[in-house]
Amino acid sequence: xxxxxxxxxxxxxxxxxxxxxxxxxxxxxxxxxxxxxxxxxxxxxxxxxxxxxxxxxxxxxxxxxxxxxxxxxxxxxxxxxxxxxxxxxxxxxxxxxxxxxxxxxxxxxxxxxxxxxxxxxxxxxxxxxxxxxxxxxxxxxxxxxxxxxxxxxxxxxxxxxxxxxxxxxxxxxxxxxxxxxxxxxxxxxxxxxxxxxxxxxxxxxxxxxxxxxxxxxxxxxxxxxxxxxxxxxxxxxxxxxxxxxxxxxxxxxxxxxxxxxxxxxxxxxxxxxxxxxxxxxxxxxxxxxxxxxxxxxxxxxxxxxxxxxxxxxxxxxxxxxxxxxxxxxxxxxxxxxxxxxxxxxxxxxxxxxx
Amino acid sequence: xxxxxxxxxxxxxxxxxxxxxxxxxxxxxxxxxxxxxxxxxxxxxxxxxxxxxxxxxxxxxxxxxxxxxxxxxxxxxxxxxxxxxxxxxxxxxxxxxxxxxxxxxxxxxxxxxxxxxxxxxxxxxxxxxxxxxxxxxxxxxxxxxxxxxxxxxxxxxxxxxxxxxxxxxxxxxxxxxxxxxxxxxxxxxxxxxxxxxxxxxxxxxxxxxxxxxxxxxxxxxxxxxxxxxxxxxxxxxxxxxxxxxxxxxxxxxxxxxxxxxxxxxxxxxxxxxxxxxxxxxxxxxxxxxxxxxxxxxxxxxxxxxxxxxxxxxxxxxxxxxxxxxxxxxxxxxxxxxxxxxxxxxxxxxxxxxxxxxxxxxxxxxxxxxxxxxxxxxxxxxxxxxxxxxxxxxxxxxxxxxxxxxxxxxxxxxxxxxxxxxxxxxxxxxxxxxxxxxxxxxxxxxxxxxxxxxxxxxxxxxxxxxxxxxxxxxxxxxxxxxxxxxxxxxxxxxxxxxxxxxxxxx
Numbered sequence: 001x002x003x004x005x006x007x008x009x010x011x012x013x014x015x016x017x018x019x020x021x022x023x024x025x026x027x028x029x030x031x032x033x034x035x036x037x038x039x040x041x042x043x044x045x046x047x048x049x050x051x052x053x054x055x056x057x058x059x060x061x062x063x064x065x066x067x068x069x070x071x072x073x074x075x076x077x078x079x080x081x082x083x084x085x086x087x088x089x090x091x092x093x094x095x096x097x098x099x100x101x102x103x104x105x106x107x108x109x110x111x112x113x114x115x116x117x118x119x120x121x122x123x124x125x126x127x128x129x130x131x132x133x134x135x136x137x138x139x140x141x142x143x144x145x146x147x148x149x150x151x152x153x154x155x156x157x158x159x160x161x162x163x164x165x166x167x168x169x170x171x172x173x174x175x176x177x178x179x180x181x182x183x184x185x186x187x188x189x190x191x192x193x194x195x196x197x198x199x200x201x202x203x204x205x206x207x208x209x210x211x212x213x214x215x216x217x218x219x220x221x222x223x224x225x226x227x228x229x230x231x232x233x234x235x236x237x238x239x240x241x242x243x244x245x246x247x248x249x250x251x252x253x254x255x256x257x258x259x260x261x262x263x264x265x266x267x268x269x270x271x272x273x274x275x276x277x278x279x280x281x282x283x284x285x286x287x288x289x290x291x292x293x294x295x296x297x298x299x300x301x302x303x304x305x306x307x308x309x310x311x312x313x314x315x316x317x318x319x320x321x322x323x324x325x326x327x328x329x330x331x332x333x334x335x336x337x338x339x340x341x342x343x344x345x346x347x348x349x350x351x352x353x354x
Numbered sequence: 355x356x357x358x359x360x361x362x363x364x365x366x367x368x369x370x371x372x373x374x375x376x377x378x379x380x381x382x383x384x385x386x387x388x389x390x391x392x393x394x395x396x397x398x399x400x401x402x403x404x405x406x407x408x409x410x411x412x413x414x415x416x417x418x419x420x421x422x423x424x425x426x427x428x429x430x431x432x433x434x435x436x437x438x439x440x441x442x443x444x445x446x447x448x449x450x451x452x453x454x455x456x457x458x459x460x461x462x463x464x465x466x467x468x469x470x471x472x473x474x475x476x477x478x479x480x481x482x483x484x485x486x487x488x489x490x491x492x493x494x495x496x497x498x499x500x501x502x503x504x505x506x507x508x509x510x511x512x513x514x515x516x517x518x519x520x521x522x523x524x525x526x527x528x529x530x531x532x533x534x535x536x537x538x539x540x541x542x543x544x545x546x547x548x549x550x551x552x553x554x555x556x557x558x559x560x561x562x563x564x565x566x567x568x569x570x571x572x573x574x575x576x577x578x579x580x581x582x583x584x585x586x587x588x589x590x591x592x593x594x595x596x597x598x599x600x601x602x603x604x605x606x607x608x609x610x611x612x613x614x615x616x617x618x619x620x621x622x623x624x625x626x627x628x629x630x631x632x633x634x635x636x637x638x639x640x641x642x643x644x645x646x647x648x649x650x651x652x653x654x655x656x657x658x659x660x661x662x663x664x665x666x667x668x669x670x671x672x673x674x675x676x677x678x679x680x681x682x683x684x685x686x687x688x689x690x691x692x693x694x695x696x697x698x699x700x701x702x703x704x705x706x707x708x709x710x711x712x713x714x715x716x717x718x719x720x721x722x723x724x725x726x727x728x729x730x731x732x733x734x735x736x737x738x739x740x741x742x743x744x745x746x747x748x749x750x751x752x753x754x755x756x757x758x759x760x761x762x763x764x765x766x767x768x769x770x771x772x773x774x775x776x777x778x779x780x781x782x783x784x785x786x787x788x789x790x791x792x793x794x795x796x797x798x799x800x801x802x803x804x805x806x807x808x809x810x811x812x813x814x815x816x817x818x819x820x821x822x823x824x825x826x827x828x829x830x831x832x833x834x835x836x837x838x839x840x841x842x843x844x845x846x847x848x849x850x851x852x853x854x855x856x857x858x859x
Contacts, residue, residue, distance in 0.1 A: 183722075184721055185721065185722060186714045186722060189706070189710075189713060193699050193710060196699035196701045196702055197695070197696075197698065197700065199695055200695070200697055202658070202678060202696075203656075203658065203690055203696045203697065204678070204764070205682040263701050
């Protein structure tokens with residue numbers, strides 16, 4: 001939990017700094033907006049974490065988010081070119097499709113030993129292409145569908161705003177379920193064991209293939225859930241929705257201490273990583289620096305063009321600090337071992353005559 | 355006489371945590387001489403060669419080349435002095451052609467641009483020297499193992515080797531390929547190149563060696579000149595030590611009720627089927643050289659690489675090892691040879707490793723049985739005397755012996771019927787060894803069958819009721835303990851055995 005705590009304090013410091021720079025950061029509307037964004041990212045970042053902890057990677061989540069929204073719009077939207085079915089039909093079909101994509105990818109990776117990177121890269125293009133074909137490259141509006149309310153409505157109101165928006169509620173549900181699954185069940189233990197040492201897991205009789213396949217199903221399923229939220233939030237579905245989100249999920253997981261080498265990570269880590277990602281995005285918009293030259297008041301603001309640059313720097317910084325800590329720890333351990341070894345010189349061999 | 359040594363190693367000592375791999379070893383070498391370096395697995399041959407090759411520095415001792423003291427800190431240091439090591443596992447880039455491999459790392463270039471013409475011309479003359487007729491443009495991946503070996507030697511020659519170290523060069527060669535290699539070695543000897551030849555095969559050593567040096571337990575135990583070399587002398591030097599007293603007393607020979615019967619089992623990659631049986635409470639030792647197929651046999655029985663044919667009966671019922679889980683459900687457990695790769699998740703705790711194969715049976719069903727896990731692990735920690743700060747300690751931070759005990763504990767917590775131990779004491783210090791032996795005896799007394807693969811002769815002799823000797827993936831003989839001697843096992847596993855003991859009892 002060292003890593004998770006470190007990032008948690010980093011996020012707190014960041015929030016404090018942003019609030020000091022610009023009090024708008026602390027306004028209810030902003031906090032609720034950031035929490036909703038972080039919740040939607042967190043939902044599928046947790047899914048990606050399952051895959052990454054087994055030592056795999058899932059590049060298809062962004063595309064699945066897009067396809068889910070497009071499918072719901074196509075099936076359930078009351079707008080033109082859509083099929084006008086009830087909302088539950090659209091959501092069920094979209095979720096079924098998302099889960100099947102995960103299942104197929106998982107089976108290809110575990111049974112046929114294809115590389116996760118390649119399978120999910122192809123999966124990403126296929127799924128994105130499917131969304132493009134369904135939308136004819138255009139836009140499908142959700143129109144007056146009740147789904148629109150999902151992202152804005154919620155429990156406990158404060159003025160016009162729901163304090164707990166539905167995406168946040170869904171996120172909390174996902175956290176509880178995923179946290180239980182990863183940290184409380186035998187399945188979760190197997191996920192860590194496979195990432196830690198696949199061969200040892202196999203030699204211990206763990207159903208490696210099945211567990212690995214399931215992590216891809218979980219990842220795709222949570223991407224589907226996130227896709228529903230994003231569809232509601234955006235309202236107008238193009239095939240491009242969710243483009244590149246898989247990298248945000250990986251970044252959030254890595255910032256939160258999930259190791260791409262496998263075997264390391266946690267649900268709390270993925271949550272904090274997601275919050276960090278969204279606070280950075282929000283901070284770049286809100287950051288301002290007031291300074292005076294010759295009695296004149298100036299306000300410095302960051303252009304939103306800095307978003308990628310700063311996100312990249314933060315990810316690099318997070319892994320850099322972690323690695324430095326690892327190297328220092330290792331050195332300390334080696335020194336201690338050398339010390340012990342030096343104090344335990346082997347006794348001299350007895351003389352042949354005695 | 356003493357001045358014509360091109361290489362002298364004096365008083366070389368190398369210690370690893372818990373073991374002394376080399377102790378005060380001397381080695382000297384003349385130009386144009388083939389020196390055979392012999393010894394059992396773990397006698398220190400490869401450590402000595404690693405020191406000579408610059409891959410590891412010695413703790414004590416000195417190296418002289420042409421009478422001048424030298425110090426090797428890196429592989430390139432020893433290369434500069436013309437020492438080239440040809441590894442047992444060929445280290446080649448199979449996607450590059452022959453010329454590319456010969457000059458890998460020392461490519462002739464001008465301003466960073468490869469001089470392919472020079473490479474090709476030089477390769478051709480080198481290939482001719484090692485008797486290869488293929489073109490330098492042939493992909494290495496398409497060559498036979500024998501041809502690859504020749505390319506390795508050509509590479510060594512391109513580095514202007516004066517001292518060539520060949521580590522088990524014939525292990526993957528056919529008879530004719532070996533014969534060709536010997537001719538080339540004769541040529542090189544005539545050219546004044548000194549060769550250190552490591553091999554377990556008696557006939558090769560008899561055919562090639564000008565001199566033999568035998569290592570045992572990290573010490574140099576003897577030297578034979580060409581006219582003194584006989585098989586018997588070498589074997590007795592290699593194994594000639596008293597059985598140390600940490601083995602439990604001999605158990606009287608009993609009639610164990612048969613629990614495991616392996617009939618005509620075809621292990622993937624094996625030339626022929628193998629059969630043996632084992633009784634309840636019996637300890638069977640599997641002896642043989644590295645690569646004799648013992649590990650593969652055990653992996654087939656455990657279902658890691660399911661067998662392609664034959665039958666296994668456990669307690670009279672047919673058992674088909676399709677996967678490790680199937681074996682585990684029959685009470686057959688395997689503690690693998692390579693703990694770190696196959697046995698343990700080093701990043702996890704002792705408790706998590708011990709519970710791994712069984713945790714799905716812990717109650718309550720839908721919540722990790724952490725309490726039970728701790729209880730089970732603590733019990734193993736105590737009964738096996740694992741030295742750790744607690745069951746929560748990471749396995750990666752334990753010593754080799756304690757890691758091995760964790761692997762054992764993992765299976766002992768599940769009441770084994772048949773326990774397969776592959777090199778149970780490799781990399782384990784003496785104290786932990788004795789405890790592992792004691793534990794094995796206790797298990798045998800409880801009626802648990804133990805199949806023990808071991809490359810340590812005295813361990814096999816000290817522990818086994820019967821000894822299965824394997825060679826080139828066949829069972830060469832099955833000896834009851836009363837008839838087993840070090841010499842008999844050694845001659846069976848090196849292929850120098852007599853027909854009358856091959857039939858077994």
